[in-house]
Amino acid sequence: MALITLTTDFGIGSSYVAEVKGEILSIAPQVTIVDITHAVAPQSVMQGAIVLKQTTSVFPDGTIHVAVVDPGVGTKRSILLVYVNGQYFVGPDNGLLSLVVGAAAKIREVDRPEFWRPNISPTFHGRDIMGPVAAHLANGVSPSRLSSAFTKQPVALTLPQPTVENNAIDGEVVYIDSFGNLITNISTASVRQVTGPIRIEFKGRSVDFVSTYAEATRGATIALIGSSGWLEIAISSGNARETLKAETADPVRVVGG
Amino acid sequence: MALITLTTDFGIGSSYVAEVKGEILSIAPQVTIVDITHAVAPQSVMQGAIVLKQTTSVFPDGTIHVAVVDPGVGTKRSILLVYVNGQYFVGPDNGLLSLVVGAAAKIREVDRPEFWRPNISPTFHGRDIMGPVAAHLANGVSPSRLSSAFTKQPVALTLPQPTVENNAIDGEVVYIDSFGNLITNISTASVRQVTGPIRIEFKGRSVDFVSTYAEATRGATIALIGSSGWLEIAISSGNARETLKAETADPVRVVGG
Amino acid sequence: MALITLTTDFGIGSSYVAEVKGEILSIAPQVTIVDITHAVAPQSVMQGAIVLKQTTSVFPDGTIHVAVVDPGVGTKRSILLVYVNGQYFVGPDNGLLSLVVGAAAKIREVDRPEFWRPNISPTFHGRDIMGPVAAHLANGVSPSRLSSAFTKQPVALTLPQPTVENNAIDGEVVYIDSFGNLITNISTASVRQVTGPIRIEFKGRSVDFVSTYAEATRGATIALIGSSGWLEIAISSGNARETLKAETADPVRVVGG
Numbered sequence: 018m019a020l021i022t023l024t025t026d027f028g029i030g031s032s033y034v035a036e037v038k039g040e041i042l043s044i045a046p047q048v049t050i051v052d053i054t055h056a057v058a059p060q061s062v063m064q065g066a067i068v069l070k071q072t073t074s075v076f077p078d079g080t081i082h083v084a085v086v087d088p089g090v091g092t093k094r095s096i097l098l099v100y101v102n103g104q105y106f107v108g109p110d111n112g113l114l115s116l117v118v119g120a121a122a123k124i125r126e127v128d129r130p131e132f133w134r135p136n137i138s139p140t141f142h143g144r145d146i147m148g149p150v151a152a153h154l155a156n157g158v159s160p161s162r163l164s165s166a167f168t169k170q171p172v173a174l175t176l177p178q179p180t181v182e183n184n185a186i187d188g189e190v191v192y193i194d195s196f197g198n199l200i201t202n203i204s205t206a207s208v209r210q211v212t213g214p215i216r217i218e219f220k221g222r223s224v225d226f227v228s229t230y231a232e233a234t235r236g237a238t239i240a241l242i243g244s245s246g247w248l249e250i251a252i253s254s255g256n257a258r259e260t261l262k263a264e265t266a267d268p269v270r271v272v273g274g
Numbered sequence: 275m276a277l278i279t280l281t282t283d284f285g286i287g288s289s290y291v292a293e294v295k296g297e298i299l300s301i302a303p304q305v306t307i308v309d310i311t312h313a314v315a316p317q318s319v320m321q322g323a324i325v326l327k328q329t330t331s332v333f334p335d336g337t338i339h340v341a342v343v344d345p346g347v348g349t350k351r352s353i354l355l356v357y358v359n360g361q362y363f364v365g366p367d368n369g370l371l372s373l374v375v376g377a378a379a380k381i382r383e384v385d386r387p388e389f390w391r392p393n394i395s396p397t398f399h400g401r402d403i404m405g406p407v408a409a410h411l412a413n414g415v416s417p418s419r420l421s422s423a424f425t426k427q428p429v430a431l432t433l434p435q436p437t438v439e440n441n442a443i444d445g446e447v448v449y450i451d452s453f454g455n456l457i458t459n460i461s462t463a464s465v466r467q468v469t470g471p472i473r474i475e476f477k478g479r480s481v482d483f484v485s486t487y488a489e490a491t492r493g494a495t496i497a498l499i500g501s502s503g504w505l506e507i508a509i510s511s512g513n514a515r516e517t518l519k520a521e522t523a524d525p526v527r528v529v530g531g
Numbered sequence: 532m533a534l535i536t537l538t539t540d541f542g543i544g545s546s547y548v549a550e551v552k553g554e555i556l557s558i559a560p561q562v563t564i565v566d567i568t569h570a571v572a573p574q575s576v577m578q579g580a581i582v583l584k585q586t587t588s589v590f591p592d593g594t595i596h597v598a599v600v601d602p603g604v605g606t607k608r609s610i611l612l613v614y615v616n617g618q619y620f621v622g623p624d625n626g627l628l629s630l631v632v633g634a635a636a637k638i639r640e641v642d643r644p645e646f647w648r649p650n651i652s653p654t655f656h657g658r659d660i661m662g663p664v665a666a667h668l669a670n671g672v673s674p675s676r677l678s679s680a681f682t683k684q685p686v687a688l689t690l691p692q693p694t695v696e697n698n699a700i701d702g703e704v705v706y707i708d709s710f711g712n713l714i715t716n717i718s719t720a721s722v723r724q725v726t727g728p729i730r731i732e733f734k735g736r737s738v739d740f741v742s743t744y745a746e747a748t749r750g751a752t753i754a755l756i757g758s759s760g761w762l763e764i765a766i767s768s769g770n771a772r773e774t775l776k777a778e779t780a781d782p783v784r785v786v787g788g
Contacts (some may be wrong), residue, residue: 019306020299024289029286029287029543029709030568030569031568031569031708031709031710032538032585033708033758035567035586036585036589038585039565039591040589042534042563042565043591046532046563046591047532049299049303050565051295051307054289054292055287056287060766061771068289072293072296073296075293075296075297075401076296077296080296088768089745090743090744090745091742091744091746092746093606117391123358138756139742140744140755144589145758168689194290195284195289196285196288228348228396229345229349229397231349232348241396243395243398244290244395244397244398244402254316254317275561277556277560278547281546306556306560308549308553308564310546310549311549312544313544313545329546329549329550329553330553332550332553332554332557332658333553333556334556335670449547451545451547452542452544452572453541472697485605486604486654487654488605488606489606499652499653500654500656501550503589503661511573511574511602
């Protein structure tokens with residue numbers, strides 16, 4: 018049973034997603050397709066990259082992830098076929114895959130039109146190239162037939178890195194989830210390096226560090242380790258993005274005792 | 275062909291849903307997964323319970339329904355595995371399953387970590403416990419291996435009950451659907467007990483009782499028996515929630531002749 | 532592997548969609564179901580018809596498309612079973628299928644209650660009639676057992692047609708996609724008939740005609756041939772519907788040199 022996932026900025030409810038699925042199922046009718054999300058902010062390559070990093074590792078070996086946040090569609094940007102940690106990724110070379118690609122990744126360039134749709138729209142490579150390539154891969158066509166060696170350096174995004182100094186960490190919000198929780202770039206491991214009673218500072222207030230949402234008083238602003246292992250700021254039974262008017266890049270500080 | 279459904283408050287477009295699916299498909303690749311909805315209002319256990327009650331009975335015998343509206347995640351609340359009317363339900367013991375659980379239900383407690391994800395996040399038991407348990411159940415692992423006898427009384431929600439008196443029914447709006455139609459707690463059977471010409475009163479106005487949306491003048495406020503057998507208030511070709519500024523708990527009165 | 536698609540105005544996140552799926556999977560458990568969209572504007576038969584026309588051709592032969600935008604549900608309007616271009620369509624006779632139905636279509640009327648749900652709600656024929664009929668068709672029950680000859684003329688919608696005169700085309704916006712791009716009724720073929728340098732006029736401004744979104748300056752209003760072969764107006768890295776306050780029926784003019 019082959020598994021293909023889709024991550025795009027096409028918008029919730031977009032019928033463009035169905036066009037990609039129709040094309041995939043025309044080539045590989047037996048495949049299971051899972052939507053990761055289609056709610057990536059339009060053209061936000063960074064947000065798409067973070068979603069892939071947060072989500073794809075739970076999928077089984079052999080899963081094929083198709084990612085389409087592609088403001089450069091129709092230009093000369095390459096389309097990559099990446100194999101890393103037992104999974105495949107197909108997407109544009111614009112940084113979208115760069116947070117899942119490590120040193121061990123095998124990176125190839127998709128360049129064999131005989132596996133694409135016959136007529137390529139310059140605005141919809143998700144349907145016309147990436148979907149078909151993923152479907153052929155699901156059918157057992159080897160990467161060496163679908164793509165060639167990629168000899169350039171792929172475009173890389175870098176997440177802002179927190180600084181650790183004087184028993185304190187200075188990080189920032191990098192992603193906001195569907196509950197309005199604010200996910201930071203501060204890892205569990207780095208929080209553990211801070212000694213003494215921990216205090217979190219966000220937007221001029223001191224925020225309690227808890228283990229579960231339910232520990233806090235309803236409506237309290239809290240910090241906790243989220244389900245992917247990053248520190249996050251939340252409001253118990255509430256929406257932190259709205260209530261705190263928070264945005265990505267807002268600074269977050271962890272201070273030891 | 276095993277079938278697993280998902281009902282959550284994760285939000286439309288949330289990639290957390292995909293994490294649950296990835297975990298399920300890692301364990302049970304052959305399963306079919308159907309989304310019931312992810313648009314339950316955040317932490318609204320009652321709304322989730324009503325959706326399950328309205329929706330799950332159309333699914334075939336053996337379907338496994340995973341329900342995650344779980345404000346107490348990470349606390350000592352139990353996770354239930356329920357078998358009732360030929361179907362399975364996995365969800366927190368907070369009332370979410372209580373409108374589908376009747377006297378005939380077999381209720382067990384999920385307590386065997388060997389069937390869970392190795393590292394349990396205190397904030398995401400949908401992915402780490404409930405999804406995997408459902409997947410193992412789909413693979414044919416018996417409830418007796420996945421869970422133990424549940425000896426406590428499960429948490430129960432009760433829908434407000436209408437009163438029937440003097441050839442009239444006093445009920446209320448309990449749920450608002452995606453069209454803005456106002457679904458009440460007044461059943462077909464109780465409407466039939468009212469004799470003479472029927473008049474519906476809502477928000478100070480008298481509302482026509484019709485059989486189909488199309489019978490009414492465009493824009494008219496109407497009452498009819500909805501597709502699950504409950505009286506509902508609607509606006510023909512319109513949105514009753516918005517136009518009438520209606521909310522759950524708004525009173526609805528059925529008066530006989 | 533049978534494939535059924537769903538196109539409705541039930542709304543994103545609506546659990547009514549899941550009721551249709553539960554009914555289908557009760558009859559045909561092995562079927563693959565793909566959502567085309569559930570975001571058709573409520574009761575907008577024309578919008579649903581355009582989505583079907585834009586989307587369904589990418590699906591493989593034998594696909595069964597169920598379409599439910601059905602303001603006349605429960606009245607005497609017929610339900611059609613159409614076979615055209617190797618695919619099946621099931622939907623109400625209100626024009627919804629009329630943009631995919633050509634002269635070669637075989638049109639039949641769904642009228643065999645033995646293949647429906649036992650109790651038909653007057654408000655939900657998608658779940659009670661159309662879903663079950665599609666599922667039985669997927670199971671190999673022949674159209675001649677599910678339906679009868681349709682002897683009337685089906686309801687037809689007509690897209691507004693552009694006029695071509697004096698080396699210029701006068702068309703209009705007929706559909707707005709999930710990015711806010713404005714899709715017109717002007718085809719690639721008709722644009723090619725205009726000679727000399729092409730200029731596009733929209734809302735009193737002159738709009739550049741480009742090949743890809745990326746060619747334009749960020750924020751520029753552009754016109755290009757979209758992925759289904761129709762001229763569309765867009766804003767590079769933006770939302771044309773919002774920024775230009777555009778609506779369907781807004782006029783668009785293509786002028787030659």
